[in-house]
Amino acid sequence: MSPVKLNGPRLLKTLEELSNIGRQPDGGISRFTLTQADIEARRYVSELMRESGLEVRVDPFANIIGRLDGSSRDAPAVACGSHIDTVSHGGFLDGAYGVMSGIEALRSVHEQDLKTKAPLEVVVFTEEEGVRFPSFIGSMGLTGLMRKEEAYALKDQNGITFEQALREAGLDASTLSQVHRGRSEIRAYLELHIEQGPILEQEQIPIGVVTSIVGLAELTVVLEGSVGHAGTTPMSLRRDPMLTAARIILGVNEIARRSKSGSVATVGSVNVSPNATNVIPGNVTLCIDFRDPRIKGLQYLREEMVALVNRVTAEDRIKVRIDEKSFTKPALMSQKVVDVIEASAQSLGLRYKLMHSGAGHDCQNMAQFTETGMIFVPSNEGTSHNPRESTAPQHLEAGVNVLLNTLLQLGNQ
Numbered sequence: 001m002s003p004v005k006l007n008g009p010r011l012l013k014t015l016e017e018l019s020n021i022g023r024q025p026d027g028g029i030s031r032f033t034l035t036q037a038d039i040e041a042r043r044y045v046s047e048l049m050r051e052s053g054l055e056v057r058v059d060p061f062a063n064i065i066g067r068l069d070g071s072s073r074d075a076p077a078v079a080c081g082s083h084i085d086t087v088s089h090g091g092f093l094d095g096a097y098g099v100m101s102g103i104e105a106l107r108s109v110h111e112q113d114l115k116t117k118a119p120l121e122v123v124v125f126t127e128e129e130g131v132r133f134p135s136f137i138g139s140m141g142l143t144g145l146m147r148k149e150e151a152y153a154l155k156d157q158n159g160i161t162f163e164q165a166l167r168e169a170g171l172d173a174s175t176l177s178q179v180h181r182g183r184s185e186i187r188a189y190l191e192l193h194i195e196q197g198p199i200l201e202q203e204q205i206p207i208g209v210v211t212s213i214v215g216l217a218e219l220t221v222v223l224e225g226s227v228g229h230a231g232t233t234p235m236s237l238r239r240d241p242m243l244t245a246a247r248i249i250l251g252v253n254e255i256a257r258r259s260k261s262g263s264v265a266t267v268g269s270v271n272v273s274p275n276a277t278n279v280i281p282g283n284v285t286l287c288i289d290f291r292d293p294r295i296k297g298l299q300y301l302r303e304e305m306v307a308l309v310n311r312v313t314a315e316d317r318i319k320v321r322i323d324e325k326s327f328t329k330p331a332l333m334s335q336k337v338v339d340v341i342e343a344s345a346q347s348l349g350l351r352y353k354l355m356h357s358g359a360g361h362d363c364q365n366m367a368q369f370t371e372t373g374m375i376f377v378p379s380n381e382g383t384s385h386n387p388r389e390s391t392a393p394q395h396l397e398a399g400v401n402v403l404l405n406t407l408l409q410l411g412n413q
């Protein structure tokens with residue numbers, strides 16, 4: 001079968017339109033879950049789905065689902081998707097590319113009358129990044145890894161629950177469609193994403209076919225010492241949580257460096273109170289992000305991180321609380337879906353490479369639920385999670401054509 005191609009310029013235009021929602025003066029995009037920018041983006045995406053011929057529903061976790069019926073109406077769906085929330089001052093492709101490509105792919109199926117046997121769906125997952133609430137609420141909810149009650153009780157930094165945030169966004173529980181997606185309702189899931197790393201660019205390969213995804217976890221560490229005057233408190237009498245935070249930050253780095261299994265660990269967020277030049281801080285909160293390709297490695301890292309924090313806080317006489325913000329297992333992609341992605345790339349004459357993902361994605365939760373695969377395109381300078389994130393238009397187009405042809409193949413099986 002010869003490959004189908006879609007409207008690349010229209011995809012670029014909708015990506016650009018979405019990128020203007022939540023745009024910051026430095027060019028970065030800040031769209032946090034259920035804030036004004038996210039609500040506006042949700043409206044934009046839902047409208048685009050309707051314009052593209054899709055039926056739109058919002059599930060109890062606020063995931064937006066756009067659906068195109070197949071010729072066999074009750075057959076399980078073949079789905080694709082990603083997220084539209086961003087990190088602080090993030091780029092315009094992380095997440096958004098997968099969502100807008102999914103819509104464009106389904107729109108092409110609709111316009112070119114390419115109806116598949118199975119219904120096709122595009123899913124916008126809620127809170128992938130974990131900036132406002134813990135990460136992966138949408139994909140954990142949809143796959144049953146998190147119950148609705150658990151999700152609704154989660155709180156943001158200001159103590160606002162997810163349930164309250166939903167209500168304030170006009171997403172009242174009574175208006176959300178109570179779709180429960182059993183395993184039998186989604187036959188396969190695909191996610192198209194930028195690589196967010198340097199490998200494809202360096203090797204000049206346009207398509208990555210992901211075979212495995214890193215396990216990742218986050219610990220929030222709350223340190224409490226004694227707030228005091230920076231001039232009058234003798235050094236020997238201080239209980240300064242900033243010093244303890246510094247020891248933890250260095251220790252976290254050493255733990256990951258010692259690992260031989262490809263572990264990485266980062267402290268990228270520190271909150272200091274009261275955060276004044278002439279005051280010894282009373283409280284410091286930091287978040288440790290750590291990752292490993294194997295579940296054993298991830299569990300080992302968690303034990304090491306907790307032991308480190310307990311040891312240095314005891315030595316420094318600092319009160320401590322450790323909260324597990326998230327823990328997501330590594331995932332293997334389905335060999336069956338990998339084979340279809342490879343065949344699609346080949347039919348389009350595109351070179352590809354099998355690869356591992358060091359970034360986390362909703363599809364690692366989906367992999368516990370259904371046959372799952374992931375497609376990467378190159379990231380310029382290998383960079384992401386910042387305003388410089390970009391990908392050449394021809395690579396964006398190549399990726400979405402692979403997505404479209406994979407959806408068509410899977411949808412007709």
Ligand code: GLV
Pocket residue numbers: 129358359360361
């Ligand atoms: C998701 O964006 C991650 O942090 O890997």
Ligand code: MN
Pocket residue numbers: 087094129385
């Ligand atoms: Mn991201």
Ligand code: MN
Pocket residue numbers: 083094095128193360361
């Ligand atoms: Mn992403």
